[in-house]
Amino acid sequence: MDENDIRGLIAEVRQGTLSRRSFMRTLAAAGITAPIASQILLWNDVAMANATLAYKPTKAGGGGPLRMLVWQAPTLLNPHFALGTKDQVASRIFFEPLAGWDKEGNLIPCLAAEIPTKANGGLSADGTCVIWKLKQGVRWHDGKPFTADDVVFTWTYAADLATAAYTTGSYKDIIVEKIDDHTIKVIFKAPTPFWADPFVGSVGQILPKHHFGDYAGAKSRDAPGNLKPVGTGPYKFVEFKPGDLLRAERNPDYHVKNQPYFDTFDIKGGGDAVSAARAVLQTGEYDYAWNLLVEDEILKRMETGGKGKVEYTTAGGIEFIILNTTDPWTEVDGERSNARTKHPTLSDPAVRRALNLLIDREGIQKFIYGRAAVATASFVNQPPQFKSSKLKYEFNIEKANKILDEAGWKVGADGIRTRDGKQLKYVFQTSINAPRQKAQAIIKQACQKAGIEIELKSVTASVFFSSDVGNPDTYSKFYCDMEMYNATQPQPDPERFLNQCVSWEIASKDNKWLGRNVSRWSDPEADKAYKAAQNELDPVKRAALLIKVDEIFCEANIFLPLLSRYIVGGAVDGLMTDISGWDVTTWNIASWYRNT
Structure with a gap:
């Protein structure tokens, strides 16, 4: 069997004329092992997910209901x-940015009439300003016109x-x-190579001034x-029950011709990822399941003879562990894990290094995530030019023990290492x-x-990823050890992603724990490299600076990266989606349709 034969079989799988099981059997008969055949199908899945969606409906509406499961459940x-992706997914069906990111990393106009370039006069040669031309004729859902005043207001609102x-x-x-x-003009204080941040993608959604103007600043939550x-x-x-159900209906005055296709859109929350996968892949009760963090073997069984398929999209997501170098058990000025405190044992670099050696990343990938x-x-893995070639992982229990021995952490009678009366005992939450x-x-x-004792803590996802300032169990409060x-x-571009590593983004009571630096750890060299990258117009030098920020946090073992993750979703047969790894799932929801 040659390459052309395999391509032909893949084409049949894509067309639905050959089942995945038959594909595997055919390759097995040709001497191609099951693992290699599975990898070929994965490449096919990723390629299909990363293909540009060709929109076919010739009129808006008529598609009936679209039902999505967001099992972590949006709360605002x-x-x-x-703060959590679940809320961004829900918000994006109502609010829009000037532009979004497609799956290939291209900027696509949304509320903008065009993408600014030097050729059309939108970008200054020195990188200090951007001019956005706004789409005309756009109206808010209440009929009021969308204008530059709304964009300027969104800036003042978010900047406050x-x-x-x-x-x-x-x-x-x-x-x-x-x-x-x-028309609006964005002015930067210095040359800014990555100008497509404000008003773009998940952080760029425009708010109506006439609805939020009286609620800026301290009144924002009201x-x-x-x-x-x-x-x-x-x-x-139409309706919203936080943590449960969101209902919406087609906007008949939408500013894109022939969109959206579906008449209604429901997002159902609650449950878990396995039940969400089953409701799409096996029963077809729902059309799309978001974030299928489910063991791969379970997904494979559900796909076989079911009513849907799993979609994989290349993305920059990272499954990782943060180690807390502040004290999560002592309260200072009304908050634990205060940046001015010091963790009794995780402030020791030797302990952090040992913990990093105790993670079997390859085992977790092979037996769980597949x-x-x-x-x-x-920490950064995509796009490839921003990934460090220096950082390596190792699973070595013997080496971890040696490091702890040399650092003076002695194993006690109870089997737990101790030094100066302090034990290596940690609460590990997710x-x-x-x-x-x-x-x-x-x-x-x-x-x-x-010789390290770990107490495992599991928090309901809707609580863990909540922005509720009164909840002690949110990941941004980080009231535990790891x-x-x-x-x-x-x-x-990973610049904004890496602001989780800068001192001025430390999460605290003062910023309602919305600061991006959840670790509370900072390094002057990371701050310096990050600031330099913000103004470096040479793309090679800029990538090197951002890689340095990544390396500082990983080499200090504050971030313990585990897995570079694809976006994994489940779609019922016939549903045509447009998922981007660089934007939220619903970034182009208006273009989804059913291929019947």
Whole structure:
């Protein structure tokens, strides 16, 4: 069997005329082993997911209902407070940015008439300003016109520290001027190579001034629009039950011709990833399941003879562990894990290094995540030019024991290492999800062999990823010793993603724990490299600076990267989706349709 034969079989799988099981059997008969055949199918799945969607409907509406499962459950609908991806997914069906990122990392106009370039006069030669021309004729869901005033207002709203928006970092250091009703100018304080951050993608969604103008600053949390949005998007708000159900209906005045196809759109929350996968892949009760963090073998069984398929999209997501170098058990000024405190044992670099050696990344990938992830030691993995070639991982219990011995941590009668009366005992938390609990168990077992006791804690996902300032169990509060979750890189440039590593983004009570630096750890060299990258116009030099930031946090073992993850979703047969690894799942929801 040659390459052309295999390509022909893949084409039949794509067309639905050959089942995946028959494909595997055919290759096995030709002497191609099951693991290689599975990898070929994965490449096919990723290629299909990364193909540009050709929109075929010739009129808006008529598609009936679209039903999505977001099992972690959205809890608010203001995109500038959407600390968790689940809330960004829900917000994006109502609110829109000036432009979004497609799956190939290209900027696509949304509320903008065009993408700024030097050729059309939108980009200055010195990198200090951008002119955006806005699409005309766009109306908010209440009929009011969308204008430059709304864009300027969104800037002042997000930039105001009293608003405590999670997007503040994208807006606080710029100036936005209105040129006319459909043109705005963004001015940067210095040459800015990555200008496509404010008003773009997940951080760029525009708010209506006439709905939020009275609720800026300290009043921001009281805005009715936080739960009853009025946007410009393809769907209009109908009903929202936080943590449970979101209902929307087609916007008949949407500004894109022949879109959206579906008449109604429901997002159902709750449950878990396994039940969400089953409801799409096996029963077809729902059309799309978001974030299928499910063991790969379970997904394979569901796909066989079911009613849907798993989709894999290349992305910059990273499953990782953060080690807390602050004290999560002592309260200072009304908050634990205060940046001015010091962790009793994790402040020791030797302990952090040993913990990194006690993670069996390849085992976790092979036996739990399978097709959905690749083991890694780097926090940034995509695009390839931003990935460190220096960072390496190793699973070595013997070496971890030796490091702890040399650092003076002695194994006591109870089997737990102790030094100066302090024991290596830690609370390790993550969200409730079977793959994460299994990964926790694998890590705990290895730690026991090195004299480290781990107490596992699992938090309901809707709580763990909540921005509720009164909840002590959110990942951003980090009231434990170590925690694990997936960080999503929101755009193909990692600059904003790496602001999790800078001192001015430390999460605290003062910023309602919306600061991006959840670790609370900082390094002057990381700050320096990050600031330099923000103004470096040479792309090679800039990539090197951002890689340095990544390496500082990983080599200090503050970040313990585990897996570079694909975006994994489940789609019912016939549903045509457009998923981007550089934007939220619903970034182009108006283009989805059913191929019947």
